[in-house]
Amino acid sequence: MASQRGLGVAVIGTGKMGADHVRRLHEVISGARVAAVADTEPERAKSLAATIDGCTAYTEPAAAMASGEVDAVLIASPGPAHEAALVDALGHDLPVLCEKPMTPDTASSLRILEAEQRLGHRRIQVGFMRRYDAEYVKLKELLDSGELGAALMLHQRHRNLAMPPGFTDEMLITSSVSHEVDATRWLLGQEIAAVTVHKPKATSLAPAGLNDPQFILLETASGALVDVEIFGHCGYGYQVQAEAVCERGTVRIGDEQGPRVSADGRWGGHVPPDYVERFEDAYDREVQAWVDATRRGEITGPSAWDGYAAAAVCEAGVASQREGGRVGVELAERPGFYA
Known part of the structure; x- marks a missing residue:
């Protein structure tokens, strides 16, 4: 249980994302502390x-979770390490906010679903933070209202200044387009049935061997079409945009940040350099909502099922990258546990 000092959180992984979450929990979020x-x-x-009073450093996630000071876990380590950390957290019955991907593939995601169901109650929230971005929230509300009729198409653009060394074709899907995959499922309220990946001419700014940019076509269960442009080395900043084309109108977000x-003799504005700045407010809202829900004894936000579904779509996308053509998404039957 959270003490009077607030929810004691163990942050697993202290790289760029983890360090930013430590800062956020320590300086921005109310009701929590980094234990x-x-x-x-x-x-x-x-x-x-x-840098934080009362915070203890560990080399093993399991040791951190066993501490009597820890009430909840925020996982920000690399994706391949997530399954083991999630299993440890479920073993201690600790609430978890796990950065995407929940796990890198469907087999490990299914194992996590089974482990959480054996526990008998939800403990995992997956970090698809766009669901907490103010523009995305307004877009979702407008689509759900029915004011513009059914959504027929969704155009999405995801551009990075540059990718870190060692970034691969597969990671363009699993580490980047996974956000558009979840946004599509959430905004349209539908599962994705098939994926087709196209590879245009590669930019000269990309390292040798990386096919960048790529164009991904998603087909939903009801027949809506969704295209995603992923451009990892656009050279000018970090930009995320979306436009829904509906029966009675269109709505577009992400065109301009700041004044x-x-x-x-010129006009213009600021293009953020990375996701940390662009989605800072969304991350703040996400973590605050997670802390508030956890203190109430609830788990809200994207579930482990959402993490699994995204992994299944990304798996089909990687298959299309490698083999070419349209690849169907193989999705298990959704358990009533995640209804």
Whole structure:
């Protein structure tokens, strides 16, 4: 149970995302405190823990979760490490906010679904933070209202200034387009039935061997079409946009961030350099909502099923990358547990 000092959170992974969540929990979020951090790089964990009173550094997630000071877990380690951390958290019956991907493939995602169902109650929220972005929330509300009629098409663009070294074709789908996959399922309220990946001419800014950009076509169960442009080395900043084309109108988000300035014979605005800045408010809203729900004894937000469904679509996308053509999404029957 959370003490009077607030919900004691263990942050697993202290890289760029994890360190930002530590800052957020310590400086922005109310009702929570960073009780522990864990990382395979001991000095990085110790250095971060030293900035927060009462925070202990660990090298093993399981040791952090066993601490009597920890009431909940935020997983921000690399995707391949998520399954083991989730299993440990469920073993301690701790609420979890797990950054995407929940796990990198459907087999491991299904194992997590089964483990959570054996526990008998939900403990996992997956970090699809776009569901907490103000523009995405307004788009969702408008689509749900029916004011514009049924959504027929959804255009999405996801552009990065540059990708980190070692980024692969597969990661363009699993680490980037996974956000558009979840946004599609959430905005349209439908599962995705098939994926087709197209590879245009690669930009000269991409490293050798990376097919960047790529164009992904998603088909939903009801026949809506969704296209996603993923451009990992656009060279000018981080940009995420979406436009829904409906029966009686269209709605578009993500065109402009911040003020538009006209001066010295030019006009323009600021393009954020990365996701941390672009979605800062969404991350704040997401983590605050998770803390508030956890303190009430509830689990809200994207479920482990949403994490599994995204993994299934991404798996089909990777198959289309490798083999070419349209690939159907193989989705297990949704358990009533996640209704």
